[in-house]
Amino acid sequence: MKYISEFRQQDLAQQLAKAIAQTVDPNRHYRLMEFCGGHTHAIFRYGVQDLMPANVEFIHGPGCPVCVLPTGRIDNAIQLAERPEVILCTYADLIRVPATGRNSLLKAKAGGSDIRMVYSTQDALKIARENPDKQVVFFAIGFETTTPPTAVAIKQAQAEGLTNFTVFCNHVLTPAAMQAILDAPQPVAIDAFLGPSHVSTVIGSQPYEIFAERYNKSIVIAGFEPLDVMQSALMLIRQLNEGRHEVENEYSRAVTREGNQKAQALVREVFELRPQFEWRGLGLIPDSALKLKADYADFDAERRFDMPAIQASDVKGCECPAILRGAKKPQDCKLLGTVCTPENPMGSCMVSSEGACAAYWSYGRVRG
Template sequence: MRYVDEFRDPLLARQLLDRIAQRMRSPSLKARLPVRIMEVCGGHTHSIFRYGLESLLPEGIELIHGPGCPVCVLPRERVDDCLAIAAQPDVIFATFGDAMRVPGTQKSLQQARSEGLDIRMVYSPLDALELARKNPSRRIVFFGLGFETTMPSTALTLKQAADEGVSNFFLLCHHITIVPTLKALLDDGDVALDGFIGPGHVSMVIGLEPYAFIARQFQKPFIVSGFEPLDILQSILILLEQLANTEARVENQYTRVVQPAGNRQAQAAVAEVFELRERFVWRGLGEIEHSGVRIRPAYAAFDAERVFDLPAGRGEQGEDVHCGQVLKGLLHPHQCPLFGKVCTPSTPIGALMVSSEGACSACYQYKRTEVL
């Protein structure tokens, strides 16, 4: 396959769906119904809703929407940190567009910008570094967030700032790691899962080995997948074949992008600039050990957490009641009593309604006529 249309071919999709239905008739799978599969990445969630894959799958397969949207797990108290820094008179605060609308305890960054704070949307950390070059009398703070997918670009930007001696550039680091989060979900055991559709872009950086414990320790198949409809359907078929044969392995469906060892250069840049935090707070999930990174002491001069005074008190305040249940797969988005009523993409109460990769946002956009 070379062109995107081939990954959306209806005939090929029907053939895969027929094979999935045939596999679901096997005695070993019929005995364990329903088969509950968690797609980890928000990009997969978006595609599943956009192309209506849930409605095409045979009965007995339940897709669980996981915590792989970094904006969706951004805690209120972290937004408050951003606002406290942005309120400094000499600061230009820069971040990605999705983060602008995440609710804090009192307001979002977008609301604060409308009130006069100099908060700007950028498309990359390099854009923020360019702001620092052009505004030497201002302190430029970039809010870096995302899984391992975006960590390398942030790390390389910080290295470039250090090499150039750009002393008015700072990073507020909220990068998070996927593997400890998956382990926490499995250890928690609140939701019974039969296997995972693994994140393609994260895996492009970290490779396949970090997921091996899921198959070895928990006996769950883990299929790294691309994001097109045929990618996801093929990954579901691979996963079902493993379950039917009583197997649990890490497999790579996304071979056109993901290499088994990942990207060594990206890994080296991340390792040079960042180190694991002992504990880190996730919106709706609470504290998870070693699930976030911080800036190493060698780059402390660029660390906004060291340079700026942040609000005291680090606990979640006024947490969205049902967001954690949706993130864990205990609740489907439309089952939240706020969904589509007071919580919508234009007036999000929870972070899951902000990003296009959030389960609630995707459900609202593509299925709301079916569920409201």
């Protein structure tokens, strides 16, 4: 398979839909959580949900790193950006996420703070080289997929002696969040997981085996194209029908059991686990995020600027926290499509390009 279009063929989708309809047990309900927002958007962009039997339900999970970042970390970034000596570099999705008091990085930028949208860590390094009289802070965020490039940037800055470059680290770990969802005091009913594909190219499929063995959950590492999602759903349904709880890899064109060991080694060299980290909707999760090791402390913005932990609340009435743990769906939020729109987002699920609320809005599932 060489082209994306091969994973979007209508005739193959119809064949898969027929196979799924023939395979499901009409007497049971299948609850499949897609952890990643890329899957959520594929499901609604291509009408995958409409091709499923009525007893196959997709449950939306944490979605994306921007979605699960707590409000207090946005407040931290705004405080950093308001310092006259700082240039804050950030990805575009973060710029509009609501902070305390409906503030945001976009509003801080409009108020005069030097906040620059970048496409990569290399853009941030370039800005640091070009502005030696400024402190350039890269707002690092992401699951395991984007952590290796941040590690590369830190090592480059150290090698070049870039003393004006630091990282505000918000890299979080997928398996820890999956465990938190399953260990919740009132866990959501989930039969199986569509495992995140891009994350798994880095960490491999092995870290998910504990969920099959200890929690009896079926898992399929699923690609992001519509046929990937449908084939993965069929694989999960077959597992559940047969009473199997295994980790299967539909995305074998990019994912192995061991993952990218060179990238893993690089991350281990630069980062270490935080004892705990707050996730929006999931609360404090132990060993779920990364921080810079002592050898790279000079490039840690939290140490250089002595940043305090900030406890903040979400917008009243916003159901993003419940949506991110699968307890509710976007249509359960009274704000969606009324006061909460892409132009006036109340929560991160509407802001992020991978957010569940953004998917419902973009593909016509809800309108005010």
